[in-house]
Amino acid sequence: CWSSVGNRHVGKQELSIGENCDRIATVQHEFLHALGFWHEQSRSDRDDYVTIVWDRILSGREHNFNMYSDSVSDSLNVPYDYTSVMHYSKTAFQNGTEPTIVTRISDFENVIGQRMDFSDYDLLKLNRLYNCSSSLSFLDSCDFELENICGMIQGAGDNADWQRVSQAPGGPENDHSNMGQCADSGFFMHFDTSSANVGDTARLETRLLYPKRGFQCLEFYLYNSGSENNQVKIYTREYTAGLPDGVLTLQRGIQEIPIGSWQLYYVTLQVTEKFRVVFEGLRGSESSAGGLSIDDINLSETRCPHHIWRIQNFTQLLDSQNRNVYSPPYYSPKGYAYQVYLDLSSTTNVGIYFYLISGANDDQLQWPCPWQQATMTLLDQNPDIRKRMSNQRSITTDPTMTNGNESYFWDKPSKLGYVALFPNGTQYYRTRGYGTSAFITYERLKSREFIKGDDVYILLTV
Missing domain, CATH: 3.40.390.10 (Collagenase (Catalytic Domain))
Known part of the structure; x- marks a missing residue:
């Protein structure tokens, strides 16, 4: 080097x-x-x-x-x-x-x-x-610590408002940015669904944003302390000379939001004109004791990860006897099924490995799997995307790579893999893993904000 x-x-x-x-x-x-x-x-x-x-x-x-x-x-x-x-x-x-x-x-x-x-x-x-005064990829970041809420506005066409609070009845008890660690700080936006009628909505819109690329990634944390029927919808309001009031386009609807914890979400956008992002909370049909909360919004002109692997109760996992953790199964955009293994068995380093597994598309795919790059990123959960020091590793599926015998390392899992079981007892085939035993040291893992709210996030892109 x-x-x-x-x-x-x-x-x-x-x-x-x-x-x-x-x-x-x-x-x-x-x-x-x-x-x-x-x-x-x-x-x-x-x-x-x-x-x-x-x-x-x-x-x-x-x-x-x-x-x-x-x-x-x-x-x-x-x-x-x-x-x-x-x-x-x-x-x-x-x-x-x-x-x-x-x-x-x-x-x-x-x-x-x-x-x-x-x-x-x-x-x-x-x-x-190099006298750089602006970024080609950064658009906005907001942790709601300032009263101006980053220039966001209450949207039109709703019948309730989002409120800037430091805690909410029914939860959360603190924001995601500081996790209650800093006195007199720690704010988020909250839509109180307990006092709203069924079907009521509240809209919060970002300031006007001016894209340079044509693809964006929206990231935010969401907390649901109300009903599992509560929903959040993400819109963009795009403005053109012919449509000065903007065109509202639904980008993603989030349903069945887990109760009682901050959870990370990504939304892929493809906007070319000046725009706003609109967060719409919807009061569900069941009784609601709390509401919906959002925090730590980041918007950049980058590609979103394909999948998010959330590992909860991580410190308990480190203290347990079984320290080997496999991700759920995922599919790449080309249809390959895969799984990631986090190896916590060492006393000094965390390892990470990528596996191909048997999937629904295997008979239609090319084998050995050719030249797919898998990137595994341990997310630094700093509220501001510009201040993060995430830890990532990438591997590439070389179709000519062998196992030391005549078999190809990245061949069809049912051909050379071994039988494994998902937690529900379903059988599948898993190949040998490829990665590193020195992904990150435990000392560095406990630095930064890799572990936050006892959650760890591994972002996956293939």
């Missing part, structure tokens, strides 16, 4: 992200080098924050720890960043078992060297270096 630092002005410039260098953050690391970034521990002020232990470094690798003057490496007035994707880990190029980098604040000893994603400061420096 290597790259020159900055533009070498030689035409096409090489960087290496080959075998064992294909983690997303490793790719980010090498591209930041090409864009002009030195390692974080090469800053001129690094000795204020870390100590380099030279006699623990492999002979001939000392140059990797060079420090550069302000005239060579500009910090761009950004503080030293222990969380940078450009920082070496404490074990970098060690000649034994002792750390080569010691942080002056011991709490950051196991933080340096993260290879999950850009840090906030990485992005700040990149934007300053």
Whole structure:
């Protein structure tokens, strides 16, 4: 894994992200080098924050720890960043078992060297270096902490309103952003269905948004403390010169909303004109003791994940004897059935593996499964999508890959798989898994907001 630092002005410039260098953050690391970034521990002020232990470094690798003057490496007035994707880990190029980098604040000893994603400061420096003042993909983020509710408005054509509250009768007792951890903060929007009539609706509309791409992904958390018959409908109101009042289009209806917990939802949009997103709550037919609540809305011009694997009561799972967790079955857009396995058996690392399984379309599909990329993302549930450091791994189904004998690794599950059982007792075939035993350390898993409300989310795209 290597790259020159900055533009070498030689035409096409090489960087290496080959075998064992294909983690997303490793790719980010090498591209930041090409864009002009030195390692974080090469800053001129690094000795204020870390100590380099030279006699623990492999002979001939000392140059990797060079420090550069302000005239060579500009910090761009950004503080030293222990969380940078450009920082070496404490074990970098060690000649034994002792750390080569010691942080002056011991709490950051196991933080340096993260290879999950850009840090906030990485992005700040990149934007300053290239004078970027806006994003091509970000549209909006709202956690309702401010009274202006991010410029949202109460919609027309309804007979009730959404209210900004910090708790609601019947639940939730706190918002999703802070989970009750911060005094005098923690707000969300709530539609009280207990005082509404059957069929009553409440609409909440975002500010006007201006798309650049033509595809968007809406993400939000939803809490139902009322009836399972309550519904939420997501609309877009799109404006054109000929239709100044906008055209309302239903994008998704959400029914049978679980009672009593915050749950993550994604909605795929395809909007090309200026628009608003409209959240409509609907009072169901059964008695309702509470209502509907929404929080932590994010809208970006990116692709939504195909599937969301929610793992509840995660800390209990870590403490249990059975620490092997298989996802429900899913189907890819091309019809391949698959499953993901989260391996919690190690005492240091979490593993993750992708499996093809027998499915309804197998007789119509091409085998061995050719060149499907599966991306498995452990979601950092920070309320603002711009501040997340999610952890992801991708694998590709190479149809020529073998099992070490004459069989193909990604062949039809019923041909080479073994029999497995779903929780309901249904039998199916599952191939060998492919992935990594070092997806994330338990220490990093408990950092950021990977575990929130005792929920973990794995986002899946194939």
